[in-house]
Amino acid sequence: MKRSGFIRWALIWLVLTAADGALAQANLEINTPAIAALKASMQQRHAQLAGFYARGAVGLTRDGGIALRDASAVQLAQRQLANSLVAAENQDRAALYREIARANSHPEWENDIRATFAQRWIGNARSGWYYQNAAGAWVRK
């Protein structure tokens, strides 16, 4: 009697432990101060970048960054701004991928995270925006 009671509790405990382990796997840690700061910076910059995406001047690259794909779609006076926005955004994105990998104690995941983001940026992009396909050609979504 006592023994079977123990076994039952042991089983319940094991099931809970296993479920806990599975939950821990189900999410990546993305709530760190560094990641929050990068998100805020990118969100702010997006207000300026959105117009460039919409005009096709800036597109999403296949490696999880962005690039000036059509300088002629940008007025001469704005080209400097566009270039610096692209450079700053790529810097933030690289830092974001690195930080997520580090926050999850797997710095070697950085490239996998970059590849995942590359797909999801494109997946979440508005129609009309440009992105690079696997071959590197620009495609209008």
Added chain:
Amino acid sequence: MPPRFPLIGIAAWAALMLAACVTINIYFPAAAAEKAADRIIEEVWQIRKGEEGAQGDKPAAPN
């Protein structure tokens, strides 16, 4: 004799579970990464969750 058997089974199972947890963690959790990426992108691009179905700026409903 009978109670011994399940105990051994449970111990073996527990060991397997522990090993599985450690093993899973070595491989890149692709599904979790996609979810995390979507959450971050939605915030950065200010995409509202409910908007998702209507996303894509369809000019008008089919007539």
